[in-house]
Amino acid sequence: xxxxxxxxxxxxxxxxxxxxxxxxxxxxxxxxxxxxxxxxxxxxxxxxxxxxxxxxxxxxxxxxxxxxxxxxxxxxxxxxxxxxxxxxxxxxxxxxxxxxxxxxxxxxxxxxxx
Numbered sequence: 001x002x003x004x005x006x007x008x009x010x011x012x013x014x015x016x017x018x019x020x021x022x023x024x025x026x027x028x029x030x031x032x033x034x035x036x037x038x039x040x041x042x043x044x045x046x047x048x049x050x051x052x053x054x055x056x057x058x059x060x061x062x063x064x065x066x067x068x069x070x071x072x073x074x075x076x077x078x079x080x081x082x083x084x085x086x087x088x089x090x091x092x093x094x095x096x097x098x099x100x101x102x103x104x105x106x107x108x109x110x111x112x113x114x
Contacts, residue, residue: 016085020066031067035074041105
């Protein structure tokens with residue numbers, strides 16, 4: 001929908017691709033759908049859910065065996081985002097490096113777009 005020829009809407013790091021592929025295999029799903037919703041202290045939050053097949057309006061990104069579907073309402077907000085998977089002593093999870101975000105709260109899960 002908001003595509004530039006020859007450029008994917010989002011990029012997936014090798015660690016994120018490995019984790020997404022692992023989740024797809026263990027749960028038997030076709031991929032993960034990423035979206036955004038209103039909420040959180042900064043105004044919006046990312047959402048992720050398992051999907052069995054893409055919606056006809058989803059932007060589908062496949063990289064290193066991982067498949068991510070971007071919900072239609074989130075496509076313009078997520079364009080150019082890098083999806084990573086980080087682990088530390090206290091937590092592990094997906095991290096979004098989104099150039100479209102103008103503010104984020106301290107927890108890093110709530111965002112605001114300009």
